[in-house]
């Protein structure tokens with residue numbers, strides 16, 4: 001696996017890849033775990049034996065708000081590179097901030113690119129709690145797509161709202177790339193793997209599993225015909241709060257538009273949860289098909 005730090009070198013390497021070869025791309029912020037591993041595995045399949053798998057590691061300052069964990073976000077680079085090698089990535093692109101945002105003196109979320117892609121879906125749920133977050137995500141992914149020029153982009157369902165917004169951006173901006181969304185990889189007790197889980201203390205860790213349990217319970221209720229939004233919200237909020245977490249949102253939304261249902265869930269839905277457990281913020285989701 002080749003490690004590339006500069007845009008010039010990436011562009012040179014990209015030109016050397018035959019037009020017939022499929023390029024699959026996995027953008028990450030590092031601190032890799034088995035969830036990222038699944039994405040790289042899917043990328044390997046999508047690229048095929050003669051294709052090229054490119055992963056990136058970039059802790060994107062534009063998607064962190066003031067007071068968020070940009071400075072303390074884990075950056076175990078040597079271990080990440082080892083994992084990517086093990087997962088058979090071909091190229092790791094790991095640029096510096098200067099390299100990605102040469103125009104910005106301090107590329108913080110507080111000064112989002114006014115010309116960048118802005119999606120109305122970026123102002124609800126995660127976007128309401130983290131203003132400007134999705135504009136930061138779109139800014140970096142648009143730049144990465146322009147540089148890497150992949151045939152396939154691999155995203156995780158773990159960040160449901162993010163993959164929805166990025167799919168819309170790709171459609172609107174006509175990036176010639178297919179998007180695959182990989183299912184969420186979980187710990188044995190159901191906790192969705194996340195780079196931030198390493199912050200959970202040994203006392204907190206068992207309680208974190210309540211999020212997925214609550215999501216599964218709500219999904220079962222819907223499938224069993226209990227579709228009242230109020231009831232589902234109360235059930236999820238109640239069980240998650242009872243385990244000592246602070247619920248930020250726990251609700252069913254339309255799986256394609258994130259619109260809230262009036263009264264009852266009557267279409268394909270995604271159950272979305274965000275909750276705080278001590279110093280850690282957990283998000284998770286489960287999709288419920290329309291019967």
Ligand code: AMP
Nearest residue numbers: 028029030035155156158159184185193
């Ligand atoms: P991150 O490094 O957290 O920015 O995540 C990089 C990519 O990995 C995103 O597309 C995430 O949705 C995806 N991802 C993160 N956690 C998981 C997981 N547990 N299972 C599958 N994909 C994940």
